[in-house]
Amino acid sequence: MAEQSLTSRIGIDGGGTNCRFALVLDGTRYDLRRGGANASTDMAGTIATLRDGLSSLAQEAGVSIENLSSIPAHIGLAGVMDAAMGAEIAAQLPLRCVRVEDDRRTAMSGALGHSDGCVLGIGTGSFIGRRAAGVERVIGGWGLVLGDVASGAYLGRGLLSRILESADGLFPPSDLTQQVLAEIGSTAAIVSFAAQAAPADFARFAPRIIEAAHGGDPNARALVIDSAQQIAQRLRHLGWEAGEKIVPIGGLAPAYAPFLPPEMAENIGTPEGTSLDGALTLAATVTAT
Amino acid sequence: MAEQSLTSRIGIDGGGTNCRFALVLDGTRYDLRRGGANASTDMAGTIATLRDGLSSLAQEAGVSIENLSSIPAHIGLAGVMDAAMGAEIAAQLPLRCVRVEDDRRTAMSGALGHSDGCVLGIGTGSFIGRRAAGVERVIGGWGLVLGDVASGAYLGRGLLSRILESADGLFPPSDLTQQVLAEIGSTAAIVSFAAQAAPADFARFAPRIIEAAHGGDPNARALVIDSAQQIAQRLRHLGWEAGEKIVPIGGLAPAYAPFLPPEMAENIGTPEGTSLDGALTLAATVTAT
Numbered sequence: 001m002a003e004q005s006l007t008s009r010i011g012i013d014g015g016g017t018n019c020r021f022a023l024v025l026d027g028t029r030y031d032l033r034r035g036g037a038n039a040s041t042d043m044a045g046t047i048a049t050l051r052d053g054l055s056s057l058a059q060e061a062g063v064s065i066e067n068l069s070s071i072p073a074h075i076g077l078a079g080v081m082d083a084a085m086g087a088e089i090a091a092q093l094p095l096r097c098v099r100v101e102d103d104r105r106t107a108m109s110g111a112l113g114h115s116d117g118c119v120l121g122i123g124t125g126s127f128i129g130r131r132a133a134g135v136e137r138v139i140g141g142w143g144l145v146l147g148d149v150a151s152g153a154y155l156g157r158g159l160l161s162r163i164l165e166s167a168d169g170l171f172p173p174s175d176l177t178q179q180v181l182a183e184i185g186s187t188a189a190i191v192s193f194a195a196q197a198a199p200a201d202f203a204r205f206a207p208r209i210i211e212a213a214h215g216g217d218p219n220a221r222a223l224v225i226d227s228a229q230q231i232a233q234r235l236r237h238l239g240w241e242a243g244e245k246i247v248p249i250g251g252l253a254p255a256y257a258p259f260l261p262p263e264m265a266e267n268i269g270t271p272e273g274t275s276l277d278g279a280l281t282l283a284a285t286v287t288a289t
Numbered sequence: 290m291a292e293q294s295l296t297s298r299i300g301i302d303g304g305g306t307n308c309r310f311a312l313v314l315d316g317t318r319y320d321l322r323r324g325g326a327n328a329s330t331d332m333a334g335t336i337a338t339l340r341d342g343l344s345s346l347a348q349e350a351g352v353s354i355e356n357l358s359s360i361p362a363h364i365g366l367a368g369v370m371d372a373a374m375g376a377e378i379a380a381q382l383p384l385r386c387v388r389v390e391d392d393r394r395t396a397m398s399g400a401l402g403h404s405d406g407c408v409l410g411i412g413t414g415s416f417i418g419r420r421a422a423g424v425e426r427v428i429g430g431w432g433l434v435l436g437d438v439a440s441g442a443y444l445g446r447g448l449l450s451r452i453l454e455s456a457d458g459l460f461p462p463s464d465l466t467q468q469v470l471a472e473i474g475s476t477a478a479i480v481s482f483a484a485q486a487a488p489a490d491f492a493r494f495a496p497r498i499i500e501a502a503h504g505g506d507p508n509a510r511a512l513v514i515d516s517a518q519q520i521a522q523r524l525r526h527l528g529w530e531a532g533e534k535i536v537p538i539g540g541l542a543p544a545y546a547p548f549l550p551p552e553m554a555e556n557i558g559t560p561e562g563t564s565l566d567g568a569l570t571l572a573a574t575v576t577a578t
Binding site for chain 2: 040081082085137138139140142143145146147157160161164165168169170186187188190191192194195197234237
């Protein structure tokens with residue numbers, strides 16, 4: 001193979017459910033998808049998925065894996081906790097020009113393209129970011145036990161907590177709390193469920209909470225409004241200014257729009273591209289190590 | 290053995306760390322202690338501990354285990370989630386007159402004796418109760434994931450959360466947050482710790498948080514004052530009235546006294562007795578099933 005074109009790049013967006021790969025080579029883009037990868041919970045599986053995806057990319061582009069090794073690559077990966085973990089993963093890949101980090105900056109880069117603005121990354125987990133004059137800052141993304149404010153898991157756990165507080169008489173029950181209590185069976189069963197539940201198990205209640213909030217259910221509204229206020233507080237803390245674009249990404253983020261303060265709600269925008277596009281964009285800034 | 294005296298009773302106070310047994314027989318009280326018992330996490334071990342303790346009580350009193358079977362017994366046990374679970378345990382004990390329930394009422398009965406008042410049951414977990422005109426009501430005791438507001442585990446988890454929020458720039462760091470961050474090593478290590486931590490692991494930070502709050506550390510003060518406000522809110526919700534006694538029990542409860550509103554702080558009392566005394570008191574109200 002001849003020298004790499006300057007625009008040759010590899011981007012990978014690795015999440016718990018899916019791992020998306022893209023290769024731009026001599027002006028052509030190749031895309032493929034593999035299974036989930038979370039570096040915190042399954043390092044070996046993550047490495048295997050990444051190596052497998054890279055091999056398949058090379059095959060699809062009709063080159064050898066060695067031909068990919070000098071192409072700059074950016075990998076945004078769920079569960080990468082710090083730079084050391086990123087470097088550990090990078091060292092096990094057949095790439096010489098590779099940056100491995102968590103998936104937040106990749107998501108922001110995709111959502112904002114080259115413009116300034118804020119990003120609400122809210123699905124099962126959550127983070128909030130802002131790019132101003134090209135400088136990025138991110139809040140959150142720490143996981144449910146200590147963070148993930150306003151996430152689907154946070155809302156779901158909040159609902160179960162509220163059902164127990166309602167059993168204690170701290171809040172009147174509502175249709176939603178009574179339905180979910182009846183479905184799970186008892187306050188004891190709720191406590192047992194919560195003791196075993198993964199974030200995704202809590203997050204499964206989020207769509208119903210949003211729907212009930214729209215329908216006026218007071219407990220659902222209290223939960224959603226509290227989360228929306230925490231989102232607004234974090235946006236202001238990051239320096240959000242009136243008129244500045246706010247881009248929701250992740251399954252739950254768009255649902256918060258009607259619950260945000262009007263001056264924020266009217267600046268909700270749409271993503272410029274996907275997280276995989278973001279990874280390709282960031283690959284252009286990777287240099288050989 | 291002759292007929293049981295009317296005052297013969299068995300009381301058991303079973304917690305995660307220790308299980309305390311008492312038998313009152315013919316005017317003499319026999320006490321002993323065995324290892325921890327938590328019915329939620331180890332049902333078989335709990336049954337074994339209870340049976341073993343009862344055998345030893347009989348032996349110590351110089352009677353056979355059959356002689357104990359008609360003596361009324363009250364067992365307050367950590368991890369008993371509902372009446373069904375209590376009945377399941379009761380059925381496996383060599384007692385015919387036995388009530389098995391969670392440990393909150395036992396603790397209240399010991400702390401208040403026969404008087405009215407409020408109880409702050411705050412250690413690794415938490416509950417708040419009130420007895421007014423003999424009627425008892427309890428809030429909390431649901432465990433850390435969904436409740437245990439103001440508990441040691443809640444405070445410790447709150448501290449770790451605050452360290453991450455401080456890393457995000459939401460709060461200025463303080464001596465305490467910087468020390469604990471340095472000890473654990475990194476924000477990534479805090480997230481890993483939290484993902485594995487049991488309530489007792491979080492609760493280990495509570496004494497330092499209380500101490501730092503007294504020393505004026507702003508993050509520690511914010512955590513302790515927030516918890517104290519939630520305690521006060523729950524006391525008011527239970528109907529606490531000015532002048533009414535508030536009895537702190539559990540390792541952490543007394544530490545909150547100086548952070549409560551003055552009208553509450555000046556009514557802090559001391560426990561009338563232990564939870565084991567409470568179990569003996571409640572045994573008097575048990576009838577054969």
